[in-house]
Amino acid sequence: MTGPQVDEARFAETQHTVKVSALRGRPLDDDRCATCYYYLDPTDDISFCWHEKLQILVGDNWWCHFWEMRDDD
Numbered sequence: 001m002t003g004p005q006v007d008e009a010r011f012a013e014t015q016h017t018v019k020v021s022a023l024r025g026r027p028l029d030d031d032r033c034a035t036c037y038y039y040l041d042p043t044d045d046i047s048f049c050w051h052e053k054l055q056i057l058v059g060d061n062w063w064c065h066f067w068e069m070r071d072d073d
């Protein structure tokens, strides 16, 4: 069996994204991706975050520093 095959450039890019956004896999109090303005489809448990600093798939219970209240709630 071979070990993990990591694309170093993408790994570094991902680490940078996490660092600048303080992205985490848990909500902060009641704030989470599913209630964030930038979470593309709030009915999905994973969805695209379209914030310019992220542009990645995230989970509905994740949170980051750029969280903003959805304006359709």
Ligand code: SF4
Pocket (backbone or CB within 6 Å): 023, 032, 033, 034, 036, 037, 038, 039, 049, 050, 051, 054, 058, 062, 063, 064, 065, 066, 067, 068
């Ligand atoms: S901006 Fe942050 S909190 Fe909002 S959806 Fe994207 S990763 Fe989640």
